[in-house]
Amino acid sequence: MSGVVLLRDVAVGEGRVKVAAPLCSPTPEGLLVEAGRVTAAGVDIAEWRADYLLAARPGVPLRELPAALRERLGATPLLLTVRSAEEGGETTLDDGAYAAAVSALLDDGAGDAVDLELARGSVLPGLVDRARETGARVLVSSHDVTGTPPAAEMADRLAAMAAAGADVVKIAVTARDPLDVIALLEATYTADRELDVPVVTMAMGPVGLVSRLCGEVFGSAVTFGSVDRASAPGQIDVARLRDVVALVHEHAAR
Numbered sequence: 001m002s003g004v005v006l007l008r009d010v011a012v013g014e015g016r017v018k019v020a021a022p023l024c025s026p027t028p029e030g031l032l033v034e035a036g037r038v039t040a041a042g043v044d045i046a047e048w049r050a051d052y053l054l055a056a057r058p059g060v061p062l063r064e065l066p067a068a069l070r071e072r073l074g075a076t077p078l079l080l081t082v083r084s085a086e087e088g089g090e091t092t093l094d095d096g097a098y099a100a101a102v103s104a105l106l107d108d109g110a111g112d113a114v115d116l117e118l119a120r121g122s123v124l125p126g127l128v129d130r131a132r133e134t135g136a137r138v139l140v141s142s143h144d145v146t147g148t149p150p151a152a153e154m155a156d157r158l159a160a161m162a163a164a165g166a167d168v169v170k171i172a173v174t175a176r177d178p179l180d181v182i183a184l185l186e187a188t189y190t191a192d193r194e195l196d197v198p199v200v201t202m203a204m205g206p207v208g209l210v211s212r213l214c215g216e217v218f219g220s221a222v223t224f225g226s227v228d229r230a231s232a233p234g235q236i237d238v239a240r241l242r243d244v245v246a247l248v249h250e251h252a253a254r
C-alpha cells in the first residue's frame, strides 16, 4: 500500500486527492502574477513548469526568481518541473543540459519537490542525489503524448520509477478510447497496491477527463487542473475539479 509524502503541510497519498495547477508563464513577471492567482484559487500544490521560461529565454540566469516565487506562494508547496518536448513540454535539451538546468534550479531552492523524467536514465541517479541534498522530494514521471501502453507496461514503468528512488511516481498517457482509461486505472490500482510510494496517474485528452476526477477510488494521489492556462490536454478549471474530488472523497472513497 502506498505511503504518504509530506510537501510542507500537504500530505500526498492520504485522504482527499490533492489538486495541483501549473504555472506556465514564459516570463518571471508573469510567473509571479500566476503564482498569486494559483494560490488564491486554493490549490494544494503549485507546479512551476519552468520549461516555458527556459525555452523562451535560454541561458538567462534566474537566481532571484525561485525565492520570489516561494514567497508569493506562501504555504502552498512548489513542484519544480522542466518538461521535455518529447513528453509534452517546451524544452529540447540533451541529457546533460537537462541535468544542468534542473540542478541549477534546485540549487536556487526552487522546489519542495522536483519532477524528474524516467526517460532521462543516464542522468537520473545524479539528479535524485542532488534533489536529496537540497531537501527536495523526488517525483519521477513518464508521459506518453501519443497513446496508452498496456496496463502491465504502465504498472512496470511506475515500479521502475520507485526502484529509481522516487518518493512519488507519476504517469500521464494519452487516451484515445475509453478502454485506454480503463487500462490506466488498472495500472493505477496495481501500482497503488504494490508500491510503497504515492502513485499519481492521469489520462490526457477529453476521453481521459474521468481519470482526473476519480483518483481516490483507484489509488491516484494527485490530480492536475488549470487556473489560467492548461499545461496538458484535458485539464479543467481547478475550482470545479476541487468540488468533484471532494465529492468523491465524501461519498465514493474506498
Ligand SMILES: O=C1C[C@@](O)(C(=O)O)C[C@@H](O)[C@@H]1O
Pocket (backbone or CB within 6 Å): 022, 047, 049, 081, 083, 088, 115, 141, 143, 170, 172, 202, 203, 204, 224, 225, 231, 232, 233, 235
Ligand atoms: O505530469 C503532469 C501532468 C500533466 O501532464 C497533466 O496531464 O495534467 C500536466 C503537467 O504539467 C504535469 O507535469
